[in-house]
Amino acid sequence: MIKKTQSIFRHELKHVITPAEDRLLSERLGRLFPRDSHAGKRGVYNVNSLYFDTPNDKALVEKIAGVSSREKFRLRYYGEDLTFLRLEKKIKKGGLCSKRSANLTYEQAASLLAGEIAFLLESEDPLLIELYSKMKGELLRPKTIVRYEREAFTYMPGNVRITLDRKLHTGLYNLDFLNTKRRYIAAAPGHTVLEVKYDAFLPDIVKMSVQMPDRKTGAYSKYAVCRKYD
Template sequence: MVFRHEIKHLINEADYLAISKRLKFIAHVDKNAREGKDYKIRSLYFDNYSDKALNEKLLGINNREKFRLRYYNDDTSFIRLEKKSKYNGLCSKVSTFISKEKCNLLIEGEIDFLKESTEPLFNELYVKMKTQLIKPKTIVDYVRQAYIYEPGNVRITFDKSIKTGLFAVDFLNTEKLTVETLDKRYIILEVKYDAFLPQIIADCIQTNERRATAFSKYAVCRMYG
């Protein structure tokens, strides 16, 4: 498991325009982008009856994890199961492909295929669903623009139009309506990197208005509902 640094900031539209304009000269756009611009992400987050993942985030627990399902640009032919972990301020993500059919089974609570799989992440999710009683909790939608800067393996993303499915878990229904949560004046800037943040990127993302934040898209969507 590889751990990376992650920093987040709430920025406004003017900040976004200034930073993205600078990034275009030194970084390349993520391959998932539609027409070289942005792409849509839909996730389905898991939590238990006592909202363990949510409360650990709100309390700032240092070592924590959460599971989610995810697909891009309304394409349900390629879905991933992911586990995101936080440890001593560093973050890590492991993921694996899950078919649409098995995704449906998982959402419906028919999970025996998880323990029968040779995929370790499936096995781990099975254990957590049995012992911690986690289950699909809510849909989170948003639009992302991402840039890659190869030195330092840096990924810079701008997330906006963050929407919640409230209590809905109809994850594979691409027509499912979701509700805006974050004030549209704000955009979430995230920067992920390995051992060091190159100075050129540190200079590029500087603004006068940005504010450091521990913002969680899952948390804001759950609290909204």
């Protein structure tokens, strides 16, 4: 019998900030915390995601309605590196989030985009089998491409990860997701999303470092923003 892996839930805070605040935070965080080790020389990298949804847009509707318990599936790679492709399921419960993932080969990802999904059931991976079940039962399908530039910082106490996500773009031709030279449409010019994720506690140094005047924690979905361009 295949056992499902237990999900670990973390706190997630989001703020939409201006370009000026982005520059200030980037400089401040760079002095205080180490950058993500996977970032390039500029300290940033591109995130490419293809989100799945049902014909009646269950994930989108639940997000807009503010349903406290919801989930989203996405296929993701970074920069132009197609040797590291990953299927992810993001789970939200109130202010907590969790993520499960499974690696895919380029050939598997291409088959998935082509609608050839038998390999999911044959994989013996619980997450891939769950995706197969929902593609068959709920008609879950690739919906929208989301691409953005990320600058990330880490802090070991509290297992903190701070990200600045900017230059949000979307793509409409989902079968072309694995084409690293494809063109994108700017989805939210001038917006940067500050995200802070942590386990049981948020250290004071992190609280102080990300504090901006008159900024309150809010809900922001890159997927929902990009769906406006369907």
